[in-house]
Amino acid sequence: MSILSRSEHGRACAVPPLEKLSSSVRIGKPVGKRFSKILTRLVIGLSAVEKPWRRVDTRLRVAEGLLSHRRVETQYGPLIFVTTHPQALQYPREFATGEPETLAWIDAFETPCRFWDIGANIGVFSIYAGLRAGIEVRAFEPAAASYGALCRNIEANQLGNRVQAYCVAISNRTELGRLNLSGTNAGSAFNAFESTEDYFGNEIAVVFRQGMVGFSIDGFRRLFGLPAPNYLKIDVDSIEERILAGASETLRDPDLRSVLMELEEADTARNERLVAALKAAGFLLSLRSKGGRGGGVNGIFTRATACTTRT
Numbered sequence: 074m075s076i077l078s079r080s081e082h083g084r085a086c087a088v089p090p091l092e093k094l095s096s097s098v099r100i101g102k103p104v105g106k107r108f109s110k111i112l113t114r115l116v117i118g119l120s121a122v123e124k125p126w127r128r129v130d131t132r133l134r135v136a137e138g139l140l141s142h143r144r145v146e147t148q149y150g151p152l153i154f155v156t157t158h159p160q161a162l163q164y165p166r167e168f169a170t171g172e173p174e175t176l177a178w179i180d181a182f183e184t185p186c187r188f189w190d191i192g193a194n195i196g197v198f199s200i201y202a203g204l205r206a207g208i209e210v211r212a213f214e215p216a217a218a219s220y221g222a223l224c225r226n227i228e229a230n231q232l233g234n235r236v237q238a239y240c241v242a243i244s245n246r247t248e249l250g251r252l253n254l255s256g257t258n259a260g261s262a263f264n265a266f267e268s269t270e271d272y273f274g275n276e277i278a279v280v281f282r283q284g285m286v287g288f289s290i291d292g293f294r295r296l297f298g299l300p301a302p303n304y305l306k307i308d309v310d311s312i313e314e315r316i317l318a319g320a321s322e323t324l325r326d327p328d329l330r331s332v333l334m335e336l337e338e339a340d341t342a343r344n345e346r347l348v349a350a351l352k353a354a355g356f357l358l359s360l361r362s363k364g365g366r367g368g369g370v371n372g373i374f375t376r377a378t379a380c381t382t383r384t
Contacts, residue, residue, distance in 0.1 A: 161260030289319025
């Protein structure tokens with residue numbers, strides 16, 4: 074038996090019965106995308122009988138109600154991730170295994186302290202740090218959808234008093250520019266401010282150029298009278314060299330204890346320049362994470378005292 078409803082243009086249309094919808098999904102085959110299309114058609118069909126504005130309202134309420142709230146247990150208590158796009162699911166799913174060295178780095182923060190997360194994306198490490206008492210977090214994410222997800226995750230975890238998020242780009246100077254996006258969804262990666270190359274030197278497949286204001290770290294601090302962070306994470310997939318160039322004062326501030334930055338897994342000239350810039354500011358590479366993650370690794374740099382590089 075089919076359910077009769079009205080289409081967008083008022084014509085009668087049949088919504089396939091549930092048993093037919095179910096049987097159209099074959100066991101043993103990838104069903105995620107296919108089944109989601111079927112459910113979408115079902116909601117569209119059932120709501121088509123409503124008046125136009127009520128129809129739209131119903132569909133938006135269904136979409137809101139279906140947002141994924143994923144709970145991740147941590148040693149400081151649970152984290153809630155509100156996931157708005159399939160690509161963003163990787164972050165809660167791979168929370169413990171994706172970048173364990175970053176979690177361990179945050180675990181070792183000496184509190185009270187200030188942590189700046191540049192390239193925060195949906196906020197995995199910002200909100201994790203925010204769970205710890207005594208850590209003041211500033212998270213920077215210029216991509217609109219990821220910034221929205223970041224704010225939503227801060228709200229879901231009731232961390233608004235510990236984690237402040239800013240939709241600005243960090244670069245080497247104050248300027249109005251464009252953020253070149255490889256994807257406009259929450260959780261997208263390989264986006265670049267005033268650049269079309271990723272950190273491997275490959276051209277980004279730009280799908281949208283989003284207007285954005287950029288600041289250097291030093292300029293942002295001077296403008297708003299902010300003290301230097303004690304811990305600094307830079308993960309922007311592209312313009313790390315420019316960010317360091319705009320942070321010369323901050324890098325030499327003794328309050329800054331450690332920097333975590335994404336490097337290329339291969340030994341490259343770019344890596345040498347990044348390591349040299351941090352060494353000139355008094356930082357040595359104390360840990361380099363294992364490879365096998367798409368060509369990137371994390372480097373943890375520690376100020377001053379003799380430290381041995383670990384992998």
